[in-house]
Amino acid sequence: MACVWALMVVVQVVAAQGMGVNYGTLGDNLPTAGEVANFLKTKTTIERVKIYDVKAEVLQAFAKSGISVTVTAPNGDIGVLRNMETARQWVVSNIKPFHPETKINYILVGSEVLHWGDSSMIRGLVPAMRTLHSALEAEGITDIKVTTAHSLAIMRASIPPSQGSFRPALAKRVLGPMLKFLRETRAPFMVNPYPYFSYNGKNVNFLLFRPNRGLYDKYTKITYTNQFDALMDAVHSAMKALGFADVAIAVGETGWPSLCDGWDACSVSNAQSYNAHLITHLATPKGTPLMPNRTFETYIFALFNENQKPGPIAERNWGLFHPDFSPVYDSGLLRNPQVTPAPAPGNRNKWCVPKADASDAALQANINYVCSQGVDCKPIQPGGLCYAPNNVRALATYAMNAYYQANGRHDFNCDFSHTAIITTIDPSHDKCKF
Numbered sequence: 250m251a252c253v254w255a256l257m258v259v260v261q262v263v264a265a266q267g268m269g270v271n272y273g274t275l276g277d278n279l280p281t282a283g284e285v286a287n288f289l290k291t292k293t294t295i296e297r298v299k300i301y302d303v304k305a306e307v308l309q310a311f312a313k314s315g316i317s318v319t320v321t322a323p324n325g326d327i328g329v330l331r332n333m334e335t336a337r338q339w340v341v342s343n344i345k346p347f348h349p350e351t352k353i354n355y356i357l358v359g360s361e362v363l364h365w366g367d368s369s370m371i372r373g374l375v376p377a378m379r380t381l382h383s384a385l386e387a388e389g390i391t392d393i394k395v396t397t398a399h400s401l402a403i404m405r406a407s408i409p410p411s412q413g414s415f416r417p418a419l420a421k422r423v424l425g426p427m428l429k430f431l432r433e434t435r436a437p438f439m440v441n442p443y444p445y446f447s448y449n450g451k452n453v454n455f456l457l458f459r460p461n462r463g464l465y466d467k468y469t470k471i472t473y474t475n476q477f478d479a480l481m482d483a484v485h486s487a488m489k490a491l492g493f494a495d496v497a498i499a500v501g502e503t504g505w506p507s508l509c510d511g512w513d514a515c516s517v518s519n520a521q522s523y524n525a526h527l528i529t530h531l532a533t534p535k536g537t538p539l540m541p542n543r544t545f546e547t548y549i550f551a552l553f554n555e556n557q558k559p560g561p562i563a564e565r566n567w568g569l570f571h572p573d574f575s576p577v578y579d580s581g582l583l584r585n586p587q588v589t590p591a592p593a594p595g596n597r598n599k600w601c602v603p604k605a606d607a608s609d610a611a612l613q614a615n616i617n618y619v620c621s622q623g624v625d626c627k628p629i630q631p632g633g634l635c636y637a638p639n640n641v642r643a644l645a646t647y648a649m650n651a652y653y654q655a656n657g658r659h660d661f662n663c664d665f666s667h668t669a670i671i672t673t674i675d676p677s678h679d680k681c682k683f
């Protein structure tokens with residue numbers, strides 16, 4: 250592990266303020282909650298954790314840590330939370346002992362109830378959310394919001410994104426009333442989008458934020474360059490169809506496993522590509538094509554590899570960290586107290602350029618991708634200082650390097666589906682400065 254740690258310190262930390270993680274505890278080798286709180290606070294830029302219960306030990310450990318905690322009332326508590334008296338008791342025993350020393354942001358009522366819950370839980374969900382909100386107020390707590398997280402099984406359609414819609418039976422009876430409650434209480438609608446579940450071998454670049462042909466939405470004429478944005482916009486379209494486009498969206502879970510049962514979807518490099526790109530993607534208030542400039546509070550799944558999770562191997566390998574706190578890969582969330590300042594322009598010593606055998610088609614795809622990602626491509630447009638020589642390779646060299654420099658110079662930002670390589674030779678020419 251020593252060599253992994255050594256690599257970490259040379260990697261520049263991206264500004265990933267506000268990133269959250271899901272802190273699951275289904276392992277027999279995991280550190281104590283106190284150790285976890287201390288690790289997150291001192292060694293990472295993670296600012297929020299989400300837990301799948303209301304474990305006193307965890308809530309205690311995060312007191313005065315500066316890290317906020319989202320807790321979950323188990324599905325089995327929905328009945329209790331529907332009744333004002335028992336809901337108040339629930340608040341008194343589970344929340345009050347830790348509030349406000351522990352910053353509790355949200356209480357989630359159940360976990361993917363509309364996917365996994367029985368019909369009485371589904372019927373009781375919104376009433377339980379409303380009652381819990383009132384119970385908190387009755388106990389004098391006004392800074393904890395109530396919401397719940399949904400799997401994307403609530404969607405009837407999500408392609409193309411502008412035509413996204415909820416399953417009709419849920420839309421009318423549950424999601425409409427829920428969105429009304431969330432708007433009234435200014436709480437976010439929380440979804441768990443997993444591009445991983447759409448993996449089919451051919452769409453890997455689209456899922457992993459790598460250069461790709463994209464997904465064209467003929468209704469909006471927007472080309473999506475990644476599945477995460479496409480899923481978020483599908484959810485947005487479904488909310489809009491019900492009249493709730495203004496309600497904030499939060500991401501309760503998303504992630505990618507680093508190991509599974511011989512399926513090529515899972516690898517350290519794929520998991521790193523998804524999570525590290527996602528974190529960079531969310532670090533700026535860029536939003537999505539249909540939600541420009543919006544931010545999405547996001548919780549990566551998951552903090553640790555959990556060795557006691559049942560099911561296929563992948564289930565035990567979603568973690569950003571091993572139980573000994575060593576990173577499974579560099580996700581960009583480690584804090585580096587000795588961050589070397591970014592070299593001043595003109596004083597850089599690494600550049601990202603096309604490999605000799607990269608095809609013009611691949612390089613053109615790289616240009617299209619980079620220039621759709623908010624990188625300034627004006628220098629390679631007509632009249633720009635880097636427009637000459639006007640051939641695909643020269644223009645791609647500028648674009649790919651600009652992307653690499655703009656995203657913190659991580660090695661994984663100079664991959665471009667294996668068409669790129671890092672060089673120490675400055676490709677600047679004439680008045681075109683790289």
Ligand SMILES: *[C@@H]1O[C@H](CO)[C@@H](O)[C@H](O)[C@H]1NC(C)=O
Nearest residue numbers: 534535536539540541542543
């Ligand atoms: C998004 O932010 C940019 C830059 O601040 C601004 O020019 C643009 O009008 C904003 N768009 C929306 C829809 O708010």
